[in-house]
Amino acid sequence: MDHRDGSVGQVMGHEGGLVQLRPLGDGREWDCPPESVGDVPPEDVLRAKVRELNRRAQAWPR
Numbered sequence: 001m002d003h004r005d006g007s008v009g010q011v012m013g014h015e016g017g018l019v020q021l022r023p024l025g026d027g028r029e030w031d032c033p034p035e036s037v038g039d040v041p042p043e044d045v046l047r048a049k050v051r052e053l054n055r056r057a058q059a060w061p062r
Helices: 040-058
Strands: 009-015 018-023 030-032
Touching: 009 030
Parallel strands: none
Antiparallel strands: 009 018, 018 030
16 A cells, blocks of 8 residues: 555565555556555455456446
8 A cells, every 4th residue: 555645556566766556456557655655454455456346347348
């Protein structure tokens, strides 16, 4: 979790003293200072996954 704004992401790597995070389910990576990265409570992981599934369902051709 990026504690600066509460964004939930998966750690993809480290570069230039920053941590690269990617949103769950895919998306554009963002840089985060290591001191702002922390563990994510399970309910926040679930909430982020449900939000991503809902986003995909809305984009699905009808």
